[in-house]
Amino acid sequence: MSKGQVIKHKWILLACGLVVMIVLGIGFWGVDKIFPTEDRTWQTMQANGVWRIGTDPSFPPFEQLDANGQPEGYDIDLARQIAAQWGLKIEIVSIGFDSLLDALQAGKIDSVISALPYDERLTQNVSYSAPYFEAGIRLAVRQASPITSVEQLTALKSAPKVAVEWGSTGDMVGRRLQRATPAIQLIQFSTPEEAVNALVQDQTMTALLVDQVTLRQMQGKGLPLKPIGPVLESNPYVIAMPHKASILQAQVAQTLLNLQASASLTKLENRWFDK
Amino acid sequence: MIAIAIFIVGLSVAIVYYFRSTVVLGPQQTVKTSNLKIGVHTRLTDEVEPWKIKHSLEMVREMGAPWIVEYFPWGYMEPKPGQYNWTHADLVIDHANRQGLTVIARMGFVPEWARPKGTTDLYLDQEHFQDFGRFVAQFASRYAGKIKYIIIWNEPNLGLEWGYQPVAPAKYVTMLRMVYPLVKAANPQIQILAGALAPTLAPPGSEAGMNDLDYLQTMYADGAARYFDILAVHAYGWHSEPDEPAAKDVVNFRRTELLRAIMVANGDSQKSVMITEAGWNDHPRWTRAVLPSQRIAYTIRAYEIAQKEWPWVTTVCFWAFRYPWDAKSYQDYFTFVRTDFEPKPIYLEVQRYAQAPAK
Numbered sequence: 001m002s003k004g005q006v007i008k009h010k011w012i013l014l015a016c017g018l019v020v021m022i023v024l025g026i027g028f029w030g031v032d033k034i035f036p037t038e039d040r041t042w043q044t045m046q047a048n049g050v051w052r053i054g055t056d057p058s059f060p061p062f063e064q065l066d067a068n069g070q071p072e073g074y075d076i077d078l079a080r081q082i083a084a085q086w087g088l089k090i091e092i093v094s095i096g097f098d099s100l101l102d103a104l105q106a107g108k109i110d111s112v113i114s115a116l117p118y119d120e121r122l123t124q125n126v127s128y129s130a131p132y133f134e135a136g137i138r139l140a141v142r143q144a145s146p147i148t149s150v151e152q153l154t155a156l157k158s159a160p161k162v163a164v165e166w167g168s169t170g171d172m173v174g175r176r177l178q179r180a181t182p183a184i185q186l187i188q189f190s191t192p193e194e195a196v197n198a199l200v201q202d203q204t205m206t207a208l209l210v211d212q213v214t215l216r217q218m219q220g221k222g223l224p225l226k227p228i229g230p231v232l233e234s235n236p237y238v239i240a241m242p243h244k245a246s247i248l249q250a251q252v253a254q255t256l257l258n259l260q261a262s263a264s265l266t267k268l269e270n271r272w273f274d275k
Numbered sequence: 276m277i278a279i280a281i282f283i284v285g286l287s288v289a290i291v292y293y294f295r296s297t298v299v300l301g302p303q304q305t306v307k308t309s310n311l312k313i314g315v316h317t318r319l320t321d322e323v324e325p326w327k328i329k330h331s332l333e334m335v336r337e338m339g340a341p342w343i344v345e346y347f348p349w350g351y352m353e354p355k356p357g358q359y360n361w362t363h364a365d366l367v368i369d370h371a372n373r374q375g376l377t378v379i380a381r382m383g384f385v386p387e388w389a390r391p392k393g394t395t396d397l398y399l400d401q402e403h404f405q406d407f408g409r410f411v412a413q414f415a416s417r418y419a420g421k422i423k424y425i426i427i428w429n430e431p432n433l434g435l436e437w438g439y440q441p442v443a444p445a446k447y448v449t450m451l452r453m454v455y456p457l458v459k460a461a462n463p464q465i466q467i468l469a470g471a472l473a474p475t476l477a478p479p480g481s482e483a484g485m486n487d488l489d490y491l492q493t494m495y496a497d498g499a500a501r502y503f504d505i506l507a508v509h510a511y512g513w514h515s516e517p518d519e520p521a522a523k524d525v526v527n528f529r530r531t532e533l534l535r536a537i538m539v540a541n542g543d544s545q546k547s548v549m550i551t552e553a554g555w556n557d558h559p560r561w562t563r564a565v566l567p568s569q570r571i572a573y574t575i576r577a578y579e580i581a582q583k584e585w586p587w588v589t590t591v592c593f594w595a596f597r598y599p600w601d602a603k604s605y606q607d608y609f610t611f612v613r614t615d616f617e618p619k620p621i622y623l624e625v626q627r628y629a630q631a632p633a634k
Contacts, residue, residue, distance in 0.1 A: 056560070058560065059560055097561075098561070098604050098605060117603070119603040121600060121601060165566075165567060165568065166567065166568035166620065167557065167567025167619075167620045167621055167624070168567045168568075168620070171567070171620040172617070172620055175620065175623065189568075190566065190568040190569075191566060
């Protein structure tokens with residue numbers, strides 16, 4: 001082989017290598033990012049003037065049916081407020097909770113807003129908004145309690161009594177705390193309401209482990225309770241959207257930020273929990 | 276190129292050997308329990324990491340459950356006719372035995388080569404019943420001394436579980452008639468479990484399924500009694516407490532007694548029953564769920580009923596001990612242990628019950 005032929009072969013090899021790298025790069029990085037596809041969900045919403053929301057209206061105060069059988073609740077108002085900022089109306093589609101994401105992937109709805117917990121495993125076909133409500137487990141004390149943190153509670157020498165709903169996630173978190181601090185006494189009740197009432201009425205009870213939805217509902221009824229410390233077991237509610245609806249996702253992200261900045265989310269929470 | 280290929284193959288073998296060899300079986304264990312009928316249905320089929328298989332089974336033992344039901348899919352283990360891959364089954368069975376657990380092996384899941392294209396892995400034509408039987412016989416032979424109980428198929432009274440063919444008890448009985456002698460010839464010690472029917476009130480002619488009571492009676496009418504040794508029963512409680520009386524139009528835990536009555540009426544009272552699926556669910560939003568506190572109380576009561584009232588029941592295996600990953604649906608609220616192995620309160624309460632002195 002002559003020197004010229006060797007150089008020619010090197011160039012061919014180099015070119016082949018470049019082609020392979022480009023193909024692999026597209027594969028790894030994603031075709032969508034290099035050749036962005038149009039957001040048909042957003043286009044259809046704009047064309048029809050409607051945002052189709054899937055929800056299971058059986059989880060008050062997030063979604064329920066009113067006296068006329070119409071869906072109402074925190075999530076319905078949230079959807080309405082977001083859509084209003086885009087100049088759209090909402091159409092609520094009632095779907096069983098376990099079928100919501102299937103309906104989204106089948107294109108029967110544009111988004112799911114239904115007190116839907118974030119699922120880190122289902123991110124290939126579905127995209128999620130930032131959390132708009134944290135429903136996880138909190139430690140709560142009476143309003144007048146001097147305890148302000150989980151550390152303060154676990155440092156108490158008097159074997160603090162903590163109320164939980166027997167078998168619940170709050171109970172599980174309590175047993176976790178108990179493994180680290182055996183002095184904690186878990187007092188188990190059959191329902192979350194009984195656990196809450198025990199803390200309110202029994203002065204020997206120090207604290208309560210409960211999900212944020214129940215806690216806010218009880219606060220809304222005027223019970224003198226306050227959460228302390230961080231969320232001990234997270235359960236964030238998010239909006240689910242089609243994976244390819246990039247414009248819709250960006251719009252939802254920005255609008256949620258706007259609603260947060262204007263305290264609209266807080267007002268919404270107060271409206272539905274403080275009834 | 277050859278050197279690179281050898282290096283890659285060698286590295287792969289070393290990695291596989293490393294992970295296999297680093298999870299030792301450990302010393303022989305025994306289950307300490309006050310109720311020898313406590314069981315769970317494990318879900319180790321898709322659990323690929325050996326240490327997780329071992330740890331799951333350790334936790335079953337530590338809970339005080341001497342029994343497990345585990346699924347051994349035919350399609351995973353005989354991907355081509357006559358070519359077997361026992362690696363995963365070896366792991367599960369060896370670790371279960373070492374933890375002192377008795378394994379009830381559930382068989383099903385049809386390989387692609389044994390069914391027409393476009394069918395589901397639960398579709399099995401009569402022409403392949405012999406292939407299925409030969410596979411189960413191979414399984415029974417390989418695990419002689421380690422496995423004593425095998426369930427033939429799961430919930431054949433549901434269209435979904437019958438590969439979306441019309442549900443047909445006679446065809447299931449034909450399956451039993453062909454599989455039973457092959458397995459017995461391979462390993463006479465094996466006890467064949469049949470039934471495992473889904474509790475359902477499906478009306479006659481429903482595509483979804485057939486009422487389990489009707490299905491069992493039809494099985495007997497078609498001569499099934501000679502081709503199984505133990506009846507497998509599924510006993511879900513849904514909303515009902517375990518002491519709610521049985522009734523033909525209700526799905527509850529004591530529906531088991533109606534299935535037992537059919538056995539007795541057909542002269543099969545000498546056979547026992549194994550409850551290979553059961554349970555309550557405590558999902559906060561699922562329509563068939565109960566409160567977490569009810570789930571604990573009902574579960575323990577169900578184990579007690581089997582122990583004190585049902586001498587003909589050998590074990591109650593609750594669905595499901597742990598999933599390899601979260602289903603992120605109501606299914607997660609059937610489990611006793613989270614995917615990260617954190618015990619749920621129900622696990623700790625059953626453990627406390629099992630460790631208490633027998634009353």
